[in-house]
Amino acid sequence: MEGVKHIVAVASGKGGVGKSTVTANLALAMAAEGYRVGLLDADIYGPSQAQMLGIGEGVRPHQVGDNQFAPLQAHGIQAMSMAFLVDITEPMVWRGPMVAGAFQQMLNQTAWDDLDYLFIDMPPGTGDIQLTLAQKVEVDGAVIVTTPQDIALLDARKGIEMFRKVNVPVLGIVENMSLHVCSQCGHQEPIFGTGGGERIASQYETTLLGQLPLSLGIREQADGGKPTVVAEPGGEVAQTFRKVARAVVEGVTAQQAEGPNISFGD
Numbered sequence: 001m002e003g004v005k006h007i008v009a010v011a012s013g014k015g016g017v018g019k020s021t022v023t024a025n026l027a028l029a030m031a032a033e034g035y036r037v038g039l040l041d042a043d044i045y046g047p048s049q050a051q052m053l054g055i056g057e058g059v060r061p062h063q064v065g066d067n068q069f070a071p072l073q074a075h076g077i078q079a080m081s082m083a084f085l086v087d088i089t090e091p092m093v094w095r096g097p098m099v100a101g102a103f104q105q106m107l108n109q110t111a112w113d114d115l116d117y118l119f120i121d122m123p124p125g126t127g128d129i130q131l132t133l134a135q136k137v138e139v140d141g142a143v144i145v146t147t148p149q150d151i152a153l154l155d156a157r158k159g160i161e162m163f164r165k166v167n168v169p170v171l172g173i174v175e176n177m178s179l180h181v182c183s184q185c186g187h188q189e190p191i192f193g194t195g196g197g198e199r200i201a202s203q204y205e206t207t208l209l210g211q212l213p214l215s216l217g218i219r220e221q222a223d224g225g226k227p228t229v230v231a232e233p234g235g236e237v238a239q240t241f242r243k244v245a246r247a248v249v250e251g252v253t254a255q256q257a258e259g260p261n262i263s264f265g266d
């Protein structure tokens, strides 16, 4: 892809496990590590990155040349989302091929400006968007987000298997909502169980990149358009995301040393 050195997909299998929250924080953490970063929100039906990055409703990208759009800027990263192109208060009643077409258009028509890393916030599942991505661009690696809960792990497994099938290396697992930390007393409780991320990582011979707590702060800061990495850059959560970002760089570099991916083909 023009203007992009490395592409990393962030996927989950199951919805609602915090993939978009993790993608936004991870992209911002990568920027804090000194890289030029972009974020493509591939959730066509339910884009959430505009709100998480604090980009107001109705803000539209500028046109570049004949048929490209300049990504919007937020907290030092470049971003593109369906939310910048349509009225998101209207439901998107589209069939699969239209969704895949819209995604492909965002892939082809965004004028990314000299990015080291482009993170793609994938929609949940293993459908059209995932296939389009694997067929149309060379993805350097995928990060899988899951909670430690069995039902989420089941779907995360499907996500891993899917990326393997299309020859996209899985860089590792991020376990979200690992422990609930009470904002009043600090008591910690493993609401979704324990050890799930570790189990799935070892089963698939990949790495557990990091574990994030279920915390009021993470939710409030993402909803408020200032994800934790930006809102509390010195905090433990931001440090975990920085660690994950460094591991992603290492993973991508290691994959490159092994040689190019075999593309899935058209």
Ligand SMILES: Nc1ncnc2c1ncn2[C@@H]1O[C@H](COP(=O)(O)OP(=O)(O)OP(=O)(O)O)[C@@H](O)[C@H]1O
Binding pocket: 012, 014, 015, 016, 017, 018, 019, 020, 021, 022, 043, 046, 048, 123, 124, 176, 177, 212, 213, 214, 215, 216, 218, 219, 220, 222, 223
């Ligand atoms: N670690 C966390 N602590 C507290 N709340 C969280 C955490 N991670 C995510 N959330 C909240 O959980 C909800 C779902 O998160 P998010 O939208 O990131 O998930 P998703 O997997 O991308 O969902 P979807 O499948 O709908 O795209 C959001 O309200 C978000 O603020």
